[in-house]
Amino acid sequence: MGNKVKSIGLIGLGMVAGVAASFQFSAIAQKVTGAPLPLEELRQLSDVFGLIKTDYVENVDDKKLLTEAISGMVSSLDPHSVYLDKKAFREMRETVAGKFVGIGVEVGLEDGYIRVVSPIEDTPAFKAGIKAGDLITRIDGTLIKGMSLDESVKKMRGEPRSKVSVTISRKDEDKPLVFNIVREEIRVQSVKAKIVEPGYAWVRISQFQEPTVDDMAKKITALYHQDPNIKGLVLDLRNDPGGVVPGAIGVSAAFLPKDSVIVSTNGQLPTSKETFYGRQEFYAPRAKVDPLSKLPAGLKDVPMVVLVNAGSASASEIVAGALQDYKRATIMGTQTFGKGSVQTLRQLTADTAVKLTTARYYTPKNRAIQARGITPDLLVDETEGGDGLERLRVREADLQKHLGNDKDPEGDAKRDLLEDEQRLAAAAKKTKPVEFGSRDDFQLAQAINHFKGLPVKLSTADAKPASDIGETRPDTKPDTKPDTQPLPKPKTK
Numbered sequence: 246m247g248n249k250v251k252s253i254g255l256i257g258l259g260m261v262a263g264v265a266a267s268f269q270f271s272a273i274a275q276k277v278t279g280a281p282l283p284l285e286e287l288r289q290l291s292d293v294f295g296l297i298k299t300d301y302v303e304n305v306d307d308k309k310l311l312t313e314a315i316s317g318m319v320s321s322l323d324p325h326s327v328y329l330d331k332k333a334f335r336e337m338r339e340t341v342a343g344k345f346v347g348i349g350v351e352v353g354l355e356d357g358y359i360r361v362v363s364p365i366e367d368t369p370a371f372k373a374g375i376k377a378g379d380l381i382t383r384i385d386g387t388l389i390k391g392m393s394l395d396e397s398v399k400k401m402r403g404e405p406r407s408k409v410s411v412t413i414s415r416k417d418e419d420k421p422l423v424f425n426i427v428r429e430e431i432r433v434q435s436v437k438a439k440i441v442e443p444g445y446a447w448v449r450i451s452q453f454q455e456p457t458v459d460d461m462a463k464k465i466t467a468l469y470h471q472d473p474n475i476k477g478l479v480l481d482l483r484n485d486p487g488g489v490v491p492g493a494i495g496v497s498a499a500f501l502p503k504d505s506v507i508v509s510t511n512g513q514l515p516t517s518k519e520t521f522y523g524r525q526e527f528y529a530p531r532a533k534v535d536p537l538s539k540l541p542a543g544l545k546d547v548p549m550v551v552l553v554n555a556g557s558a559s560a561s562e563i564v565a566g567a568l569q570d571y572k573r574a575t576i577m578g579t580q581t582f583g584k585g586s587v588q589t590l591r592q593l594t595a596d597t598a599v600k601l602t603t604a605r606y607y608t609p610k611n612r613a614i615q616a617r618g619i620t621p622d623l624l625v626d627e628t629e630g631g632d633g634l635e636r637l638r639v640r641e642a643d644l645q646k647h648l649g650n651d652k653d654p655e656g657d658a659k660r661d662l663l664e665d666e667q668r669l670a671a672a673a674k675k676t677k678p679v680e681f682g683s684r685d686d687f688q689l690a691q692a693i694n695h696f697k698g699l700p701v702k703l704s705t706a707d708a709k710p711a712s713d714i715g716e717t718r719p720d721t722k723p724d725t726k727p728d729t730q731p732l733p734k735p736k737t738k
Contacts, residue, residue, distance in 0.1 A: 331596040357390040383412035438464035449481040453488030453560040458495030469541040477696035487559025498523030512604030549574035550692040558582035566608035583641035585615030613652035624704040
């Protein structure tokens, strides 16, 4: 499956935009580089434009031709760079604000069809029963094979309360399944929290949005009011595709010493060479009051486990990487997605923009996550059966034209998953989706066992040890690989 995936996208307006949207905003429309324009190539572009206008079988609108040319130029760079027309730009801004209109599913393009990467919790698609791995073959009865991802996505969008019919092909079903779904405006609650048993708290972040830091602070404060003697906290980032960088900085800062380095970035522009600290100016610059200022003091020292999987990407990996580098938390679960790049929105007009990959990001110990991901300190399967299904999930290194890992160019080789598919197909049919935070959540149970000093059932699947990519396990010597550095000391403003 991995080498079949041509691209991965997220349906806005009801679809989360995290994997492709660990971004920063910029109002810069243009930057003069000083480099001479490639006149010969531009002349060819003009010639092709003229040929289409004079020779093509039908008349084509000028604006459509030029817009598609821009779109193709940007999308040829990497899976996360894209041109945003008026509608897409509006949807992106609404996504960051945490509200959507649509059915609520993360998708990728595979062999001309739409593969469901993950339904978003508590959305129409989730409630209707659409599952990760489902193949969408028709939308409102129209066969979508051969359509671009954008075209297919647009057919699933619409006005609130409007209906859409989605035809699904599922591995364990002999006949196609038809879901009639009512589109809704969805305000995604990015943070959930509860006391799972006396002394142990669970905080889940499903996506990093603008309100995430404030929401998390309120929910953690409420947990401590409920149980002032919390002995262990599980931060659940499974299937969290990312989102805005300030959210990741703020979440990390909540658990780390004041002014700790959280993440750094590097790219061509001087403004892309930055270091971000755990200070309000980096995670809540417009807030009158620091949302983390009233957090319980014990939060800085409470034992932590961070749960991750192949659906943990981008901003999730910033948080996991920072907490791992400082040895503040034990990272548990399976290998993360591996999206270590930052996208910047360059606004072109009042209604259009380009979302452009402008930098790679690095953990406090200068580890590059791009196309590699975070290797957990404790590898734990999603289910007790250890079926290895995580190996079939798409990761950054499986995407065509993905950005390489500048620290270890040989380490992001694309996986060949075809030989695993037949062996794991039968197991997939028998596996029920895990409800995170429930009594049946095996990984959460292992996290609680870890806090209590009880045995943790580790994965038996083949995986590179953490030391192979400069990561450390609990109670081991600090990393000494040449591409890493000692942890930077916190700076005061």
